[in-house]
Amino acid sequence: MSIRHALLALLSEGPKYGLQLREEFEARTGEVWPLNVGQVYTTLQRLERDGLVESDDDADPGPQKGFRITADGAEELAGWLRTPPDLASPPRDELVIKILVAVRLPGVDVHEVIQSHRRYLVELMQQWTRLKEEEADLDIGLALVVDAELFRLDSVVRWLDTADGRLKRAALEPPAPARTATPLIRRRAGVRR
């Protein structure tokens, strides 16, 4: 999460004080991303240094000091909004690694390992769904965050379901000669280390 760009976005609506920025940031993200005041002021100082925001020169540093976005800041914000986050290279997903290890480890039932993760994910999804269910007029920011979490967790459950099925089918087929596909993938996609 880029606090830097979130602050620029809030300032693009008009000049604001530091404390106000923190409160508005938390409110807009459904209060699931808490931010401390120190982070806000450090980030504002850097933005000012880079010429992306300006402050009231005559005011003392502190809650009464106001900030506004510059033309460079507005350009930076517009560019950031349209720049895709780095989703191209597969991250080193801890869950994927655990399942890959479980497949190879003697005496470990990989299906049981998959199920324990599936149960945990569904329990987490139940909590997010309850949030949706109990707040009929959910704040739009929080509603978007809840949807994003549910879809993210759901995609992990689907991957586990697919892995479960794939491993069951593989267990019924004769073993194929081992091939190492990983170096090829790493070369092509540039796996992050």
Next chain:
Amino acid sequence: MSGVLELRGVSKTYHDGADEVHALREVDLAVEPGRMVAVMGPSGSGKSTLLTIAGALETPTDGEVLVAGQPLSAMSRDDRARLRRRAIGYVFQDFNLLPGLTAAENVALPLELDGMTAGKARAAGMRALEDLGLADRAGRFPDQLSGGERQRVAIARAVVGDRRLVLADEPTGALDSANGEAVMRMILAACKRGVAAVIVTHDAQLASWADRVLFIRDGRVVDRTAPRPGPDSLLSEEAAR
């Protein structure tokens, strides 16, 4: 609290020539009034068989099914049929509405089949449609309704009258996520009025609406979620990160 639905050691075995297929193996399940239970599993895991047995549409090979405390095995065929019409509502993926009847007539049908006069049945059907915000669709035929509306009518039919148990098989299967959510909110609203619901699905987002989730594999319940904590724990957990 006594269960609306209880399965005790339920097994179901089919014979395919010389082969035995164990669709369900010693399944225990109790659903209290006002609760929603989801049964999650891949296709062929036995979850649909569980639903048809819970709904008295099939009989188990072993074990006992109790609806509102009454063992189904002790009932006559007629009594079971009456129970199916009066106490149990079914929701299927493909709606199963009769095309020649309007929305209101489809909803009233189970009550009329149960011997209620047409006037009373229509009035009860209209109430169920009103509760679900569908009063203005009452006179339309299924082909004049959108997919989401058809499924909402199917839910009105499932909860009409004095239904105590709603059984749903992939109830949001063909719907987009907004309509799917609307359907789940309706089932949840029925639960808040005291109806017990069992939803079978392979979809985790759907299952996450339930109070409890059972995981079924090869006819056996292999796991279940812990009692569901409230959302506060989630936010405080997030805030602590």
